[in-house]
Amino acid sequence: MKLARKFQKLFTAEALQSLWDHARRWRHPVDVRPLLDRLDRNAWAELRERFPHRPEAPRINRFVDTEHWIPVNVERAQDLWLDQSPPLRILDLGCGPGYFLYVCTQLGHSGVGVDIDEQPLFRETTALLGVRRVIARIEAQRSLPDFGEQFDLVTAHRICFQKTVRDAHGHWLEWEREDWEYFLNDVRTRMLRADGRLLLDFNPRADGCTFFTPELRAVLVRNGAQIFRSKALLAVDARQRAAFKPTN
Numbered sequence: 338m339k340l341a342r343k344f345q346k347l348f349t350a351e352a353l354q355s356l357w358d359h360a361r362r363w364r365h366p367v368d369v370r371p372l373l374d375r376l377d378r379n380a381w382a383e384l385r386e387r388f389p390h391r392p393e394a395p396r397i398n399r400f401v402d403t404e405h406w407i408p409v410n411v412e413r414a415q416d417l418w419l420d421q422s423p424p425l426r427i428l429d430l431g432c433g434p435g436y437f438l439y440v441c442t443q444l445g446h447s448g449v450g451v452d453i454d455e456q457p458l459f460r461e462t463t464a465l466l467g468v469r470r471v472i473a474r475i476e477a478q479r480s481l482p483d484f485g486e487q488f489d490l491v492t493a494h495r496i497c498f499q500k501t502v503r504d505a506h507g508h509w510l511e512w513e514r515e516d517w518e519y520f521l522n523d524v525r526t527r528m529l530r531a532d533g534r535l536l537l538d539f540n541p542r543a544d545g546c547t548f549f550t551p552e553l554r555a556v557l558v559r560n561g562a563q564i565f566r567s568k569a570l571l572a573v574d575a576r577q578r579a580a581f582k583p584t585n
């Protein structure tokens with residue numbers, strides 16, 4: 338009974354937050370069209386020919402679809418109030434095709450991405466989007482590269498770097514509590530400015546209805562994360578609640 342009430346409360350809080358996000362986007366719309374129009378039409382058409390997006394093509398090719406991914410990333414930016422905040426320095430971990438940093442740049446921010454250099458498509462999309470990326474592998478219990486600066490915001494959307502190897506059943510093994518503690522401490526002490534924020538956005542799990550294992554949720558909550566659907570937002574100080582709206 339107690340549990341049912343807790344779930345009901347959670348659902349209501351999420352529903353309200355979601356409604357609030359929609360209302361804010363409606364009040365402060367971002368026009369996606371100019372962000373698409375500024376792209377080099379011919380270069381993207383040529384890329385789409387080489388990486389066709391159709392059912393039998395490799396799944397990675399779906400990332401050539403700018404009409405889909407730019408609006409998705411505008412929403413991600415709006416969720417962090419990046420359409421209404423002063424210029425921020427942003428570090429995007431596992432930046433993939435680079436759409437998030439492209440949108441951020443168009444909204445007046447600047448930043449750098451980190452990724453492994455395994456996808457030829459991402460090499461080309463980041464170049465076309467003018468996104469600077471550092472090639473590095475994020476690994477358990479290893480410090481992130483030294484960027485010679487600290488950031489207002491560190492993001493990681495639909496992260497994969499916590500997956501280590503597949504087990505005998507083909508399921509991914511993931512970072513354990515100590516690995517997450519190491520990573521969070523590294524980001525907080527070396528990557529973020531004093532009022533910085535870390536946003537971790539997780540992929541749906543195989544069961545299709547959760548983003549966090551109970552262990553992962555526990556470690557994030559213990560570190561002061563605010564969790565909303567697939568996202569966990571953390572402040573530099575684990576005793577503080579990070580705000581989706583930046584304070585500066």
Ligand SMILES: C[S@@+](CC[C@H](N)C(=O)[O-])C[C@H]1O[C@@H](n2cnc3c(N)ncnc32)[C@H](O)[C@@H]1O
Binds near residue numbers: 452453455496497498
């Ligand atoms: C699902 S894609 C998400 C891309 C992008 N963040 C987005 O949401 O559109 C995951 C990205 O993480 C990168 N990645 C996976 N393992 C990584 C690691 N150990 N270190 C750095 N990047 C990694 C992949 O190359 C890929 O670009």
